[in-house]
Amino acid sequence: MIDFHPQVKQLLDGELTLADLPPELRAEGEEALRLLAAVDREPVTFPALEARVLAELRRRQGRASSLWRRLVAPREVRLRVRPWTLVPALAMAAALVVLLSRPEPTPPTATVTVRFVLFAPEAQQVALAGTFNQWDQAATPLVRTGTPGVWAATLTLPAGQHEYAFVVDGARWVADPGAPAVDDGFGRRNSVLSL
Amino acid sequence: MSGRGGATDGQVVRAILAGDTERYGELVTRYRDRYARYAARMLGSADAAEDAVQDAFVRAYDQLAQCRDPDNFVGWFFLILRNRCFAERRKSKDVAPLEAAGAVAAPERPEVPVEMAERRRALQHALLELTPEQREVFVLKHVEGLSYGEIAERLKTSVPSLKMRMHRAYDRLREQLRDQA
Amino acid sequence: MKTLCVSLLLAICSTASSAQDVTARLAGRVSPEVAALVQQLATSAAARGLPVDPLIQKAIEGSAKGVPADRVAIALRAVSGQLDAAAAALQQAGAAPDTDAIAAGAFALNAGLSDQDVTTLAQVSRPSSSVAATLRVASTLAAMGVPAAQTVALVTQVIEAGGSTAEVLALPADVMAGVSRGHGRGRDVTPAEAAAGLSRAAAARANAPGQTKPKPGKP
Numbered sequence: 001m002i003d004f005h006p007q008v009k010q011l012l013d014g015e016l017t018l019a020d021l022p023p024e025l026r027a028e029g030e031e032a033l034r035l036l037a038a039v040d041r042e043p044v045t046f047p048a049l050e051a052r053v054l055a056e057l058r059r060r061q062g063r064a065s066s067l068w069r070r071l072v073a074p075r076e077v078r079l080r081v082r083p084w085t086l087v088p089a090l091a092m093a094a095a096l097v098v099l100l101s102r103p104e105p106t107p108p109t110a111t112v113t114v115r116f117v118l119f120a121p122e123a124q125q126v127a128l129a130g131t132f133n134q135w136d137q138a139a140t141p142l143v144r145t146g147t148p149g150v151w152a153a154t155l156t157l158p159a160g161q162h163e164y165a166f167v168v169d170g171a172r173w174v175a176d177p178g179a180p181a182v183d184d185g186f187g188r189r190n191s192v193l194s195l
Numbered sequence: 196m197s198g199r200g201g202a203t204d205g206q207v208v209r210a211i212l213a214g215d216t217e218r219y220g221e222l223v224t225r226y227r228d229r230y231a232r233y234a235a236r237m238l239g240s241a242d243a244a245e246d247a248v249q250d251a252f253v254r255a256y257d258q259l260a261q262c263r264d265p266d267n268f269v270g271w272f273f274l275i276l277r278n279r280c281f282a283e284r285r286k287s288k289d290v291a292p293l294e295a296a297g298a299v300a301a302p303e304r305p306e307v308p309v310e311m312a313e314r315r316r317a318l319q320h321a322l323l324e325l326t327p328e329q330r331e332v333f334v335l336k337h338v339e340g341l342s343y344g345e346i347a348e349r350l351k352t353s354v355p356s357l358k359m360r361m362h363r364a365y366d367r368l369r370e371q372l373r374d375q376a
Numbered sequence: 377m378k379t380l381c382v383s384l385l386l387a388i389c390s391t392a393s394s395a396q397d398v399t400a401r402l403a404g405r406v407s408p409e410v411a412a413l414v415q416q417l418a419t420s421a422a423a424r425g426l427p428v429d430p431l432i433q434k435a436i437e438g439s440a441k442g443v444p445a446d447r448v449a450i451a452l453r454a455v456s457g458q459l460d461a462a463a464a465a466l467q468q469a470g471a472a473p474d475t476d477a478i479a480a481g482a483f484a485l486n487a488g489l490s491d492q493d494v495t496t497l498a499q500v501s502r503p504s505s506s507v508a509a510t511l512r513v514a515s516t517l518a519a520m521g522v523p524a525a526q527t528v529a530l531v532t533q534v535i536e537a538g539g540s541t542a543e544v545l546a547l548p549a550d551v552m553a554g555v556s557r558g559h560g561r562g563r564d565v566t567p568a569e570a571a572a573g574l575s576r577a578a579a580a581r582a583n584a585p586g587q588t589k590p591k592p593g594k595p
Contacts, residue, residue, distance in 0.1 A: 180519030185451030
């Protein structure tokens with residue numbers, strides 16, 4: 001591991017210019033400037049933030065007039081399940097279900113786009129089976145995402161109630177420990193998704 | 196700090212504490228994006244940043260009575276957000292920037308050439324390998340454009356200690372980028 | 377005589393077509409043994425005005441999971457029993473139940489609610505919200521771990537406070553939001569606790585006609 005020369009660090013700090021560096025440090029200086037050029041300074045903005053904060057505060061404060069008022073904008077529900085808080089035996093499978101583009105209220109014929117995510121770093125293949133695909137694991141494989149160990153699939157489902165489970169490596173049926181679960185009648189549990 | 200209509204942060208905070216709670220929205224609007232970029236570069240993901248900023252605003256509301264200097268609400272808010280960013284546990288050392296488990300990936304920016312996008316990604320990845328303190332001084336200086344003096348004032352520390360932290364950060368970044376290449 | 381013949385014919389036709397539906401849906405997915413049992417249970421269920429779909433789904437699920445036929449048979453009989461019990465519980469609430477509500481009731485029983493719970497929820501729902509929707513929400517809450525009594529109380533409170541179907545439907549997400557906010561703050565909030573919080577708020581709303589101004593900064 002080679003540290004930057006102290007003068008190059010001064011260059012990085014903006015106290016020296018490239019021209020101030022001796023010739024033998026020019027290349028290192030240019031490397032340092034390339035590093036700085038890769039800094040992402042693009043502004044970041046959160047247009048929906050006020051509404052989310054105020055809705056959260058109102059909900060928590062229990063104000064009579066807006067206790068049950070929902071946002072008009074499409075609603076995102078993120079279920080954050082931290083893997084290390086789960087029962088160790090099930091720690092391999094932390095499923096996050098993100099509901100996208102949900103219109104409010106949901107008329108009977110509406111569909112909702114749902115993204116199923118499973119953290120299963122040891123798996124070779126992961127599929128989703130449930131009432132919406134006749135429990136056919138071949139119908140809905142999950143694909144690896146850019147994050148190691150994380151698998152995902154996005155489906156458009158009709159509004160209503162659905163039961164599902166993940167199938168790992170074709171044989172291991174895993175319910176989502178973070179989602180509501182019911183007895184499947186066969187000694188296992190199914191996860192429930194209400195849209 | 197004053198905003199539209201001339202109401203200072205202090206005036207708004209005092210009004211809220213007196214019972215006019217809806218006015219908290221003014222503070223949220225005023226500072227909604229102020230530290231959005233800082234949070235995004237600290238956490239490596241715009242989605243995580245939005246959650247962190249939202250949580251910080253909610254937490255600030257909860258603790259509003261403990262804000263010692265209502266005229267400097269934003270400075271106090273920054274510290275709450277900072278704590279939240281520092282506390283964020285990274286699930287994996289290999290988290291790809293702009294993508295966390297369960298989050299929708301940020302949209303591509305077509306005006307940024309692929310090569311530059313890749314170098315940005317690599318640097319963000321390397322930044323996530325630093326300690327939060329090292330990452331923060333780098334972000335405040337090179338992303339937010341603060342001087343060492345301004346950073347020292349905000350973080351209640353000295354310029355020499357900041358420089359030491361930053362210089363270690365430079366070396367670690369160099370090492371990370373070389374390892375990635 | 378003519379009317380009797382026609383209605384018999386209709387009855388036979390409808391049974392025949394639904395028998396075909398069942399066969400079509402099971403084809404290639406379940407063993408002949410299981411298919412025969414489903415056929416039998418489905419015909420009997422349809423004749424009693426019960427939904428057939430839950431039986432078909434359970435059979436397909438069992439086969440997909442590689443469960444032996446005798447185990448599937450046990451599960452199918454359990455579903456059949458739940459459908460009957462749900463229909464009875466809904467009738468207790470005083471209306472001719474539709475198949476949607478019966479299916480939701482059976483699901484609620486499976487999720488751990490009692491017959492009495494189903495009756496209570498159905499009574500509270502009519503006429504302001506959909507019985508099936510109410511039962512599905514209650515099932516989801518129970519499946520999340522909110523105790524049955526608390527589930528029934530929360531749903532009842534929301535409906536009686538004038539909540540619309542949309543508001544009832546939002547309850548599982550509200551409870552989940554309470555749980556995940558707790559996690560975000562490093563606290564373990566159980567679904568039961570989150571539900572209790574919502575109940576207190578609903579009760580406060582029902583009891584306080586004026587607007588209260590809550591003070592921020594309280595622990």
